[in-house]
Amino acid sequence: AQTVTQSQPEMSVQEAETVTLSCTYDTSESDYYLFWYKQPPSRQMILVIRQEAYKQQNATENRFSVNFQKAAKSFSLKISDSQLGDAAMYFCAYRKVAGGGADGLTFGKGTHLIIQP
Amino acid sequence: NAGVMQNPRHLVRRRGQEARLRCSPMKGHSHVYWYRQLPEEGLKFMVYLQKENIIDESGMPKERFSAEFPKEGPSILRIQQVVRGDSAAYFCASSPQKAKMTEAFFGQGTRLTVV
Numbered sequence: 208a209q210t211v212t213q214s215q216p217e218m219s220v221q222e223a224e225t226v227t228l229s230c231t232y233d234t235s236e237s238d239y240y241l242f243w244y245k246q247p248p249s250r251q252m253i254l255v256i257r258q259e260a261y262k263q264q265n266a267t268e269n270r271f272s273v274n275f276q277k278a279a280k281s282f283s284l285k286i287s288d289s290q291l292g293d294a295a296m297y298f299c300a301y302r303k304v305a306g307g308g309a310d311g312l313t314f315g316k317g318t319h320l321i322i323q324p
Numbered sequence: 325n326a327g328v329m330q331n332p333r334h335l336v337r338r339r340g341q342e343a344r345l346r347c348s349p350m351k352g353h354s355h356v357y358w359y360r361q362l363p364e365e366g367l368k369f370m371v372y373l374q375k376e377n378i379i380d381e382s383g384m385p386k387e388r389f390s391a392e393f394p395k396e397g398p399s400i401l402r403i404q405q406v407v408r409g410d411s412a413a414y415f416c417a418s419s420p421q422k423a424k425m426t427e428a429f430f431g432q433g434t435r436l437t438v439v
Contacts, residue, residue, distance in 0.1 A: 211366075249432065250413060250435075251430065251432050251433075252367070252417075252430035253430075254429075298366050298367070300367075311357055311359070311372055311383060312357075312359075312369060312428075314359075314366030315366050316364070316366045317364075317365075317366050
């Protein structure tokens with residue numbers, strides 16, 4: 208079974224600084240998707256960024272970028288120029304490529320990101 | 325285009341009662357996923373449905389829990405004879421087709437409290 212591990216229960220960063228959230232995963236699949244979701248106090252799950260495992264290039268979305276290390280099974284999220292609105296729980300998630308069986312996302316336990324003004 | 329709508333947002337039930345959680349997927353989406361989030365935890369996959377079919381229920385408890393997605397109307401997650409341990413936030417996600425799960429969109433969840 209796939210597992211996703213986020214080893215940082217909480218992280219704190221000064222506004223405008225850069226922070227990196229860690230995520231590792233375990234799978235025997237060679238092709239899969241990885242995601243970072245943001246969950247603010249409203250509880251809405253918001254997709255921040257996604258990475259397809261067969262793509263070597265790291266995904267980037269404005270201030271958000273990932274460092275995808277397939278061999279190490281590592282998928283960290285870097286947030287540049289942190290803003291107060293970035294404060295939230297961040298969840299790393301895995302899904303195998305469609306092909307039958309469970310297609311649900313497997314989530315880590317989350318990292319609570321605090322932005323210090 | 326309205327997003328994924330879940331209702332109610334909050335639901336309080338006494339032990340032994342039934343809880344019914346509703347999820348209306350985004351327009352044009354025929355795939356629905358239910359997840360449960362316990363306090364201080366990530367979301368855990370429960371069940372995946374298409375219209376009138378349960379595709380994968382490997383994450384759903386065998387007893388007391390059931391889900392449906394009828395041809396007309398919302399998807400329903402039903403919990404019979406609720407217990408305190410069922411208290412959690414239940415999230416629904418929808419996508420237009422299986423291969424497009426990367427585009428799944430989440431509702432705001434239903435927080436179930438069992439007293």
